[in-house]
Amino acid sequence: MAKAPKNAIQPTRAEDYPEWYQQVIRAADLAESSPVRGCMVIKPWGYRLWENMQRALDDMFKATGHQNAYFPLFIPMSFLEKEAEHVEGFAKECAVVTHHRLEPDPKGGLRPAGKLDEPLIVRPTSETIIGATYAKWVQSYRDLPILINQWANVVRWEMRTRMFLRTAEFLWQEGHTVHATSEEAVEETERMIDVYADFAENWMAMPVTIGSKTPAERFPGAVETLSIEAMMQDRKALQAGTSHFLGQNFSKAQEIMFQSEAGEREFAWTTSWGVSTRLVGALIMTHSDDDGFVLPPKLAPAQIVILPIYKNDEQRGPVLEYVESLRKELADQKYNDVPVRVEIDDRDIRGGEKKWHHVKRGVPIRLEVGPKDMEKNSVFVGRRDQPKSNGMTRDEFVAGVATVLGDIQQGLFDRAAKLRSDNTVSITNEADFRAFFTPKNADNPEIHGGFAYCHFADEDSIEDLLKELKVTIRCVPRDDNDKSGTCFFTGKPAAKKAIFAKAY
Numbered sequence: 001m002a003k004a005p006k007n008a009i010q011p012t013r014a015e016d017y018p019e020w021y022q023q024v025i026r027a028a029d030l031a032e033s034s035p036v037r038g039c040m041v042i043k044p045w046g047y048r049l050w051e052n053m054q055r056a057l058d059d060m061f062k063a064t065g066h067q068n069a070y071f072p073l074f075i076p077m078s079f080l081e082k083e084a085e086h087v088e089g090f091a092k093e094c095a096v097v098t099h100h101r102l103e104p105d106p107k108g109g110l111r112p113a114g115k116l117d118e119p120l121i122v123r124p125t126s127e128t129i130i131g132a133t134y135a136k137w138v139q140s141y142r143d144l145p146i147l148i149n150q151w152a153n154v155v156r157w158e159m160r161t162r163m164f165l166r167t168a169e170f171l172w173q174e175g176h177t178v179h180a181t182s183e184e185a186v187e188e189t190e191r192m193i194d195v196y197a198d199f200a201e202n203w204m205a206m207p208v209t210i211g212s213k214t215p216a217e218r219f220p221g222a223v224e225t226l227s228i229e230a231m232m233q234d235r236k237a238l239q240a241g242t243s244h245f246l247g248q249n250f251s252k253a254q255e256i257m258f259q260s261e262a263g264e265r266e267f268a269w270t271t272s273w274g275v276s277t278r279l280v281g282a283l284i285m286t287h288s289d290d291d292g293f294v295l296p297p298k299l300a301p302a303q304i305v306i307l308p309i310y311k312n313d314e315q316r317g318p319v320l321e322y323v324e325s326l327r328k329e330l331a332d333q334k335y336n337d338v339p340v341r342v343e344i345d346d347r348d349i350r351g352g353e354k355k356w357h358h359v360k361r362g363v364p365i366r367l368e369v370g371p372k373d374m375e376k377n378s379v380f381v382g383r384r385d386q387p388k389s390n391g392m393t394r395d396e397f398v399a400g401v402a403t404v405l406g407d408i409q410q411g412l413f414d415r416a417a418k419l420r421s422d423n424t425v426s427i428t429n430e431a432d433f434r435a436f437f438t439p440k441n442a443d444n445p446e447i448h449g450g451f452a453y454c455h456f457a458d459e460d461s462i463e464d465l466l467k468e469l470k471v472t473i474r475c476v477p478r479d480d481n482d483k484s485g486t487c488f489f490t491g492k493p494a495a496k497k498a499i500f501a502k503a504y
Contacts, residue, residue: 038168089220211475292360423450
């Protein structure tokens with residue numbers, strides 16, 4: 001069998017992390033650039049992964065009482081203008097439709113014609129168009145709560161794009177709910193951020209911190225934004241999901257009102273929450289290595305791939321018959337309460353090339369089976385999370401396959417949790433803060449950035465320092481947050497302790 005390249009992905013993470021990320025996407029055949037600047041083509045392997053994420057999240061949403069619906073792609077500009085802070089937050093990212101047809105241009109080609117009476121915005125998010133719909137649906141307290149989610153695409157005209165992390169068009173889900181009281185809406189906001197954290201940790205094997213965004217980082221128009229923050233392997237933070245308590249801001253703008261039990265007309269309380277295909281990027285940067293993608297088994301499109309090995313047509317038939325029976329036997333086993341996803345790769349290419357194809361795509365387990373394995377009733381097992389392969393009996397592997405998949409899933413989480421723990425510090429003074437976030441610190445090479453827990457009294461007072469170091473306040477952690485301390489920059493008493501980090 002062909003030997004593995006020194007590193008399947010060039011450059012390595014240590015040499016050029018941003019370029020390594022792009023090369024993993026290409027090597028894993030997840031996506032490619034499209035003819036439209038800033039947009040991507042999600043290829044079958046990448047889309048199968050997204051579908052697995054969708055299924056898991058959709059089940060979790062429905063288990064908490066939500067239903068799916070679909071709302072228009074186009075939003076009248078006047079709808080956005082009704083909520084001033086909201087439109088200000090998205091104005092620079094909006095794609096605007098101004099005409100409704102094309103006609104031949106006398107100079108050649110085509111030109112827009114049929115100017116619209118009112119420009120339409122290609123949705124950057126749907127609070128306003130959904131709010132206008134809810135205003136028609138809600139008349140009485142008996143109509144509440146409304147708990148709806150939609151799976152859709154959105155457009156935000158990003159100038160600097162990176163596949164999965166930040167593209168002009170991306171796929172996501174957005175939940176939008178309406179409640180009779182502030183308390184119910186706050187409870188919904190917290191419930192959904194917990195759902196996201198559950199999914200991140202138990203499906204993606206990615207440890208996250210739940211916390212509140214500071215006013216400068218909140219969703220435009222929100223009273224409070226909760227987020228889950230994860231540490232990537234380059235020790236930068238990634239916001240992996242958000243849940244927003246919108247108060248009555250959008251209800252007042254869209255006139256979502258109801259008659260209470262007391263007979264009074266009141267404005268409703270609303271929330272919104274969402275995650276996107278950015279989660280695929282999070283998986284890449286949390287688990288992958290210098291040989292390619294590494295997938296947690298719960299989300300892997302194929303959890304096991306069987307590679308039949310034979311030298312000629314005489315061997316081919318018996319080997320394929322054997323691996324097909326093995327495939328069926330494995331598919332009868334269950335992991336995470338569903339049948340094991342197993343495939344056979346019988347393409348007519350060299351064995352080494354075939355093996356590395358699946359290594360780079362991140363398949364959790366590879367099985368190699370040839371005539372000698374058949375004689376011994378054994379399989380040769382390669383785990384994506386381990387460098388060495390080993391042989392074992394077929395019966396032993398089949399019986400323990402769920403345990404092996406579970407070990408891989410837990411091992412990936414534990415490894416990511418250790419990285420976060422090893423690169424998280426508490427900082428109490430500006431000098432240490434500067435040193436921690438100074439790249440390639442010559443005086444102390446062990447200082448290399450990560451998550452810094454710091455007290456701060458006023459966000460505005462440290463704005464210049466954060467811009468200088470390209471650091472942001474990621475969140476004020478909900479749990480284990482020391483409420484008393486001194487601001488590391490001003491020396492004033494501080495009631496908040498936040499996570500500071502460089503981020504995507």
